[in-house]
Amino acid sequence: MERKPSILLVGDGAREHIIAEKLSEANAKLICLCSKDHPGIKRLAILSSGKFYSSEINEKTINEILKNNKVDFAFVSPDGLLFKGVTDMIKKHKVKVASPTKAQAMIEWDKSFARRLMKKHKIKGVPEFIASNDIKELNDFIEKHKQVAVKPAGLTGGKGVKVTGIQLKDEEEAKAYAKELLESKYSGIETVVIEERLLGQEFTLQIFTDGKNIIPMPLVQDHKNLLEDDQGPNTGGMGSYSTQNHLLPFISISDYEEAIEIAKKTLNAFYKETKQYFKGVLYLQCMLSTKGIKVIEFNSRFGDPEAINVLSIFQGNLAEVLESIANNRLISSKKVSFKRNATVCKYLVPNGYPDNPAKDKEIIIAKPREKFYFASVYEKEGKIFTTSSRAIAVIAKDIDFYSAERRVEMDIRTSFAGELYHRSDIGTQKLIYKKLNYLKELNLM
């Protein structure tokens, strides 16, 4: 009889919805803990003969769930919960976990740690930076480099970084923002990281790892800006694409290998520094820049939406991959592959998002042909409603990303109705050509 592992999955976005789907396809019994009544994850948990809990996610709830359920291993997905130490809470019950502890997730929640780690271990890919809580040191760095990225060291949901020439007009505004971050301790950490401004195109590399071995996933490009043409404020991510050859239109195989090498060296350095193996999914936000491949930041988890791109073409048994991480012995990369399909994912968000979102508005869903995943919505009397955050991710795969884009766009226009907005340009030829032309101007193509 096929084994049915019992897995505790903690988290409740579109990313966790597809993780739950892939685990249920792997014949898992899902014990899901969400902070809200997530309609998609709830359905999957019930169909898997598991349990669904919607509650505040804290030590008390974790204790209760683990008292009442036999769990083979757990996976904690979102950054906020990793920072809160939910992995550590679960481990106290001697349950194995495939995600990082709070100390391991420091690679994401303290950008100054990640930068110093790379510098100390001479890992290629670190831009010039300063990490300090001394305003004079920060100002000196800004005066020296002029064009900079100013970053709070802690977690900000991707919304705290400001760059001169984009959100910051000039050196003076950069200095004022650094001072504001220091004084407000905006991200909960009193350190500000300032880096030289890099020019190029960003891309995402995600890898499965037990801290020693890795399985790299296809590359993805995310779009953080709210508006078409990569304009407007930063969001949690409005959509993303990946290509059929698992690279990107501007990334060569040697660039991909270089990014993987950086990931391996970082994991090695992480172990040397902390005497702990980083376990779970390591995410590298990289840039093909005029100064080479650089790491913009690390995350200690799958990206959202990037998880949706890679998992929709994942071929293998996700439960087995995660369980092998929980057991400190990542399975052979031969057991995992990714379909040679391109993918395009677009987020539907409430009109007015992120500043003034149309909350509590009904979303009508009329038989979509493509796959979709619920992010932040709730169900009442059989109807789906918006909250203040991203609502639904729609994804299509096809032989190339232009074809996938047409499918997603068609599906969004014909199958979803409500007070919703999405970016229609993600994955289009026009936007990709614009990015390629920009790289040509920088002599990177």
Ligand code: GLY
């Ligand atoms: N897509 C960016 C992130 O997950 O942080």
